Amino acid sequence: MVAELSAEFPDLTISKVRFLESKGLVTPERRPSGYRVFSHEDVERLRYVLTAQRDRFWPLEVIKDALDAIDRGLTPAGPVEAPMPTVPEIAASDAVDSLLAHPGTTLRLTARELCRSAGIEAGTLDGLQGYGLVRPDDLGHYDEDDLAVARAAGQLAAFGIEARHLRAFRTAADRELALVEQVRGPAARRSGEDDPTAAILGACLSLHAALVRGGLTR
Template sequence: MPALTIGGVLAALADEFDGITSSKVRFWESQGLIQPRRTASGYRQYFAADVERIRLICRLQQTRHLPLDAIRSYLDDLDRGLEVELPSNQPPRVPQFSLETEHPAGRAMLAAKRLRLSRNELCQAAQISARFLTELGEFSLVDSSKEQYDEDDVVIAGTARVLAGHGIEPRHLKRFKTVAETDAGLIEGAVGSLLARKTAAAQAEAGSRSSEIAAACAQLHGVLLNARLDRLLRS
């Protein structure tokens, strides 16, 4: 969907919500419920995600009859990647880490947006204790002093928990970060000339090539590890 003006948004939603007005949409913006982009000259631009968010707000008001504070809280939970159901007296749920749902590159969190979890929510999602999180921080695997955590932190903490169940403690895992930093250096060297151009096309190509190289590195690590294990089990 191309960018819409506020008039275009009203036209798109007119058949479904006849009570929506430009002043109401701007009020929601002033309350932080929506955040349309702005052009260089200050004009608001609404895209498909903005229209869907406004549609959701309208439904929560007209169908669920929720007050503004409840809508704000609901949207904030959604934005942070939590699992929320309405109407419900239950608190929002954090997504649960499961090694079985991981794809080979180790990214299983299914949320389309990046998570923003508190320290306690991270511990719930990764099924770890606060003490274990502190230990991960001691070995620079997760920054345990942060105020908010994303799905990378959940995957790292959850995977560390699984390994700890096999006797492989966080202190043994620092080498994984060292390898990752080495691989990142290789990728930076491969795409550095593209990044230096500072154009949108070059940045996009650098991102595509970085992802391809990272996937190849992950696959190579996995194949080499499995080959070594095969030799070990056959010896």
């Protein structure tokens, strides 16, 4: 691993790698024998650390914060460039395609980052969480879906619609999910498909859109 990076960082030594490991900046796999195994991701992470030290003169704490931001799908801040990590732009897509697609990022946001990215106040986030519209993980992080909910709630707030008014969306979503769970097993056996979830969800969303559109035109 040192040999792989030595051309780019001639002063790199095993002792320095061990030091960076002790600071939690790189965490290679440890075999039962104690032998360290550095994956490609570990090497790239180490390259990022060494480059930040050499070219940007970042202290280790700043580098550690930057790595944490990267691990959570954010664009890291630096000591001068930006005061906080920023959320990458997520391209908008058709509602059905967006729902059926696999998650595009591993985004994990703190409450502060979510509020800033969605343009909402902490009190609004508290309301969304209280009504089950956003659901942080065990570490208190929010994902890309939570961000989408918070952004939509922020837009609706401009029309006087508060978090308490949005409880019906949570209830409706839970009922749709329960319906999907109820029918997808038998549907798979009838159709021979591995997993008909995408088709069922697509039909549910199409039905929802048609009902709303029909209600608006009557």
